[in-house]
Every structure is written in C-alpha cells, then in structure tokens.
Amino acid sequence: MSILERIQSPYDVRRLSRDELKTLADEVRARLIDVCSRTGGHIGAGLGVVELTVALHAAFDTPRDQLIWDVGHQGYPHKLLTGRNEGFETLRKEKGISGFLKRSESEYDVFGAGHAATSISAALGVAAGRDLRKESYKVVAIVGDGALTCGLAYEGLNNAGHSDRDVIVVLNDNEMSIAPNVGAISKYLTSVQRNSLYNRVRSAIGDIADKGPGGLFSSMGVGTWVRRWEESVKALLTPGVLFEELGFRYFGPIDGHDIDAMIETFNAVRELGGPRLVHVRTEKGKGFPAGESLEKWHALPPDHDPSTGKLRNASSVTTYQKVFGKGLTELGAVNDRVVAITAAMPSGTSTDLFAKAYPSRFFDVGIAEGHAVTFAAGLATRGIRPVVAIYSTFLQRAYDSIIHDVAIQSLPVVFCMDRAGLVGEDGETHMGLYDIAYLLAVPNVTVTAPKDGREMLGLLRTAVGHEAGPFSIRYPRDAAPDAVPAITEIEPVPYGTWEVLRRGSDVALLAVGTMVAPALQAADVLASEGLHITVVNCRFLKPYDEVTLAAVLANHERVLVVEEGTVINGFGAYMSTVIARQDPTIRVAVHGVPDRIIPAAPRARQLALTGLDASGIAARIRALREQESEAVAG
Numbered sequence: 001m002s003i004l005e006r007i008q009s010p011y012d013v014r015r016l017s018r019d020e021l022k023t024l025a026d027e028v029r030a031r032l033i034d035v036c037s038r039t040g041g042h043i044g045a046g047l048g049v050v051e052l053t054v055a056l057h058a059a060f061d062t063p064r065d066q067l068i069w070d071v072g073h074q075g076y077p078h079k080l081l082t083g084r085n086e087g088f089e090t091l092r093k094e095k096g097i098s099g100f101l102k103r104s105e106s107e108y109d110v111f112g113a114g115h116a117a118t119s120i121s122a123a124l125g126v127a128a129g130r131d132l133r134k135e136s137y138k139v140v141a142i143v144g145d146g147a148l149t150c151g152l153a154y155e156g157l158n159n160a161g162h163s164d165r166d167v168i169v170v171l172n173d174n175e176m177s178i179a180p181n182v183g184a185i186s187k188y189l190t191s192v193q194r195n196s197l198y199n200r201v202r203s204a205i206g207d208i209a210d211k212g213p214g215g216l217f218s219s220m221g222v223g224t225w226v227r228r229w230e231e232s233v234k235a236l237l238t239p240g241v242l243f244e245e246l247g248f249r250y251f252g253p254i255d256g257h258d259i260d261a262m263i264e265t266f267n268a269v270r271e272l273g274g275p276r277l278v279h280v281r282t283e284k285g286k287g288f289p290a291g292e293s294l295e296k297w298h299a300l301p302p303d304h305d306p307s308t309g310k311l312r313n314a315s316s317v318t319t320y321q322k323v324f325g326k327g328l329t330e331l332g333a334v335n336d337r338v339v340a341i342t343a344a345m346p347s348g349t350s351t352d353l354f355a356k357a358y359p360s361r362f363f364d365v366g367i368a369e370g371h372a373v374t375f376a377a378g379l380a381t382r383g384i385r386p387v388v389a390i391y392s393t394f395l396q397r398a399y400d401s402i403i404h405d406v407a408i409q410s411l412p413v414v415f416c417m418d419r420a421g422l423v424g425e426d427g428e429t430h431m432g433l434y435d436i437a438y439l440l441a442v443p444n445v446t447v448t449a450p451k452d453g454r455e456m457l458g459l460l461r462t463a464v465g466h467e468a469g470p471f472s473i474r475y476p477r478d479a480a481p482d483a484v485p486a487i488t489e490i491e492p493v494p495y496g497t498w499e500v501l502r503r504g505s506d507v508a509l510l511a512v513g514t515m516v517a518p519a520l521q522a523a524d525v526l527a528s529e530g531l532h533i534t535v536v537n538c539r540f541l542k543p544y545d546e547v548t549l550a551a552v553l554a555n556h557e558r559v560l561v562v563e564e565g566t567v568i569n570g571f572g573a574y575m576s577t578v579i580a581r582q583d584p585t586i587r588v589a590v591h592g593v594p595d596r597i598i599p600a601a602p603r604a605r606q607l608a609l610t611g612l613d614a615s616g617i618a619a620r621i622r623a624l625r626e627q628e629s630e631a632v633a634g
C-alpha cells in the first residue's frame, strides 16, 4: 500500500516523517498525472503546489486552521490529502469531485472559488468572524502571482495589512497566470530572483555564515548577525518592501518544492500574530512527463497521453472560439483600427492568433476584467475599435465599467463573450448564464447572439462598423455547427434584424443563438405530429426586430421564447413585456435555464437536463398545448 493510499485525512499527513512526506509528494504528483490523463482538468497549477500542499497540511492544524485557496484550480493535491483520493476518478464528472473547491464537498474546502483573487478578502472575512466569536485558529489564503494582477487582491491586502488581524497570505509565485504573467507586479516579483547583485550577495553571505570558523563565529553570534544582515539586504532587494509597506510581515522567497524549508517557515510564521505574507516560489506543471509547454500544462482535455500532452483521439471539430480567433485576425488585416484585448486569456479566447499577427494592437491586461473594459473605453474615445474578448462569466467582474465607462458615454466597444451559456465540466462558478440578463438591462448596448460560426463573424463585422455605441456578441463553449469562410467573404448582418427560418401557424418559437438549431429540430419533430411551428432566429436581442415581431404576432396566438441563459430577466422576460404591451391576448412562455445553480456535467447533458435540446423544446410545446386544451375544456 502506498503512503497516499493510507492518508484518510491531514491527521495522517502530520504523523509522517519528513522522508515519508517527500515520498507522499511524489505519489500525489504521480496520481494527479495518472487520473487527469483520463479525466482531463487543470493539472498544471496542481502539479506546481504538490509540496506546498503537503507542507501546509503538515504545518497547520487543518481543518481547525482554515486554508483558503484562490481560484481553486490548484486544489487537486489538497483534495487527495483530505479524504478524496478514493473518488478522485470522478473528477469533473457529473455528481463527481468538483474541479474547483466547494464548501458542500468537504469541510476542508473553506471557501468556494473559480474566479481569481477572492482568497485574501475571504480570508480576512473569516479571520474577522473568528475574532468576533472569540475563537482561535489560523487563517491562510493561498494566492497566485497571476491573481496579483487583479484589483480585488489589493483591496484585500490593503484592508488586511492595517487590520492587525492574525491572517497569513501565502503567495504562490510561479511567474505564470494561464499564460506567462504580465505587468509591473510580475516584473517586480521576478526581478529580485534574477538580480545578480542579490544572488552574489546572498551566496557570499552564505559562505561567510556557513564556512566561517564555527565555534568562534557562533559563540560571537556572527552567523546570526550575518543572517540578519542578509535579511536587511534582502529587505532592500526583495518584494518584501512592497508587502511590508502594505502592512504585512514578509517571509521569503522560499523554495516551494522544499518541504523542509516550508514546514520550518510555516511553523515559525504560524506562531506570530498580525498580517504576514510568505512568498513561495514554485514551478507550474512540475513533473509533467511531456516536459515544457508555454502554458505549463494549465489545463488538459480528457484522454490525453501524459508523455506528449496530446489527445489520444484528437477530433477535427472547429470551435466557436477558434472561428472567432481566426475571423478577428482576418478582420485585423483589413481594418487597422481594430485592436484585441484579453484579460489573461490569450489562448482561451483565441486572441493569441491576433497577438501573433499584430503584436502592437494586442493587449493582455492581466486578470483585470474591469480594467480591460475601461481601458477599451479609453481607446474607443480615440477612434480605435477595441474588441474585448472575455468569457461571459468573467465579464461579470466588469459590470460597473460596462455601465459607467462604456454605455453611459455610448462608446463603440465590442464585447465578444466566449463560453456564454452552459459551460460543462467547469461547473457552477464558470457558467455563462447571466450575460443576457445583465446586458439587456443596460441602455445603449446592442445585444446579439449568433446561430452559427458564420453568423458570429457577420455580427462581428456589423459590430466593428457600428459607431453608435457598445455591441456584444455571445457564443458558446461548443463546436461551431458550420464550415466558416474567411470573414472578408461574409456580409455584415443587417443591424437589428431577425430571420424567419420556418413558417407555421400554431406556435412561434423565438430562438436565441444556440437555441436556433434545436428549435428547428423540434419543429421538424412536431410537424410529424401535426403541429406547425414558426422558428425565428432572434440574433439581435436588443434592439429587437420590430417589423418581424409585428408580423409574427399578427399570425400567432402563442409564442415560446427559447434561450440559453437564466430564465429570470432574460430575453424571454423582455419579450413578454414587449408583447404584452402590443397585444395582451397573445400568450408568451419562456424556456430558459431554470433559476437554480447548475452543477458540472458534460455540456450536452446540461442542455438535456435543462430541457434546452430539441426534445426538451418539443416537450415544452406539447405541454403548453395540453394546458391550453385543458383550459378550453375546463
């Protein structure tokens, strides 16, 4: 039996010798590589924190002491040590172990996360709660250097640093966000380690302290004095200065793969009070058999070969994301005012293609969605056409910037929202279900959703030509259903228009984006049952197509709006009020994502479970018809 198999909880970790802890770390790493090769998942960050996780559980009294992991994607080793090794094969599966941390999954998951930079604020809240209740335990936030590109991290540091609270921040510095980290703080953190003066001084000090005539020096306390001097040199040259000025006692940088060094540091830091920060240097993706990669194996799909990092059965499916990246790059060639902005997701949004072609017109601003949007607004005031590519879920962070900086000033910023709708295995924290609701509510914003890849690029052309205000395009984490030509061969979609794809007389289906294809399939099925369904592609949600809507209302008594977004305050809710104003006799129903948290599962399964596939839509129409005939009979 391996040591890992014997670990039921961190209590077992704390009983191990130092040598056994090192073996345990090796076993955790091997287990991650093995399981993730089947399940897929965010493996790179976890591989980088194996030793750090072992050291934290060895030095702190978990679960009494509270570990709060930022983002949560690096939490796989933590899961293996906290009673979840046995079920680990269910990682990211429906009803399985979450790919992030979840309070409902384990008492060791103190605070759920998925979005970056929440850990410091949450830890301070936990510490303040502890103090109010006069309890006593340690609170530790573990945050990456990538998260230090978020404003939220500084709000937490600023507040914690002058609070005198007993709170510990462990800065896991691997020089990586998803892509190599960007910005001044990242440069600041790395400049010291690479500073040859610091390294020379440090090794010279080491020589004096270690090789000096032991008895004499140690009796004079010279070794200690030299070490103290090293501390002051370090204080001048290391990132400690920044954090010390923010009110934290700074420790480090220490090697995040050296379990002994970390346990000793954590044991010492644990006993102190007030805000302190331990700076740990780690290597993301450490030990992944395929060797180096630009993103250090940040995330990998299921069924990959760990010796190459490649999919065992690669498919040739083209995703919306890839169609967008290629189209945007082609657009960049014919319009030099177009620039692309990403918030730390160049590969995830496929803007890396644009970056390669036009480096000076590409901006990776870090994990800073609010800043990305306001920065785009600034660019737009200069006649530049910024295309901001941010996942639907992360654009939530920028809501105030969208209203205050873009919409009120009616600036022509284009928002391209990838991963809109149900996102599959990433689960609840990453769902893109709210953008329709939150953008429809903002005046001046054009809100659109394409039915396929070609229409997405047509809308992108319309968007870039639309000078009158902001323009949003949402598209899913999915394969584009069509083969898409170069963007220059695609006409812009006429502004504010819908498209009637099928004409019937019984029910009109107003379908949004991804729901157009299943609506057409549902109409086919229902036709064989004698029901004649009209299907409209409502590619413009706002402004809606008044002419087409009026024509539809003239011929139908029943309308069903179908959308892949929250049913509350979405397009259906909007259309219900519009239609009620125009003709209160028309019955409108809304078929969207129900008002509850949707957990991880494959995307197709989530669509089926929420009734947002052809059979779900057909079933809803049948149910509506039955209600009507009962009402008539009654």
Ligand SMILES: Cc1ncc(C[n+]2csc(CCOP(=O)(O)OP(=O)(O)O)c2C)c(N)n1
Pocket: 045, 070, 071, 073, 074, 114, 115, 116, 143, 144, 145, 146, 147, 148, 172, 174, 176, 177, 178, 284, 343, 344, 345, 367, 394, 397
């Ligand atoms: C608000 C937000 N934007 C974007 C992301 C996507 N994302 C996930 S992990 C990550 C990089 C995090 O880097 P770092 O904080 O250094 O953590 P590490 O990967 O090193 O553990 C990003 C950008 C996110 N989780 N949250």
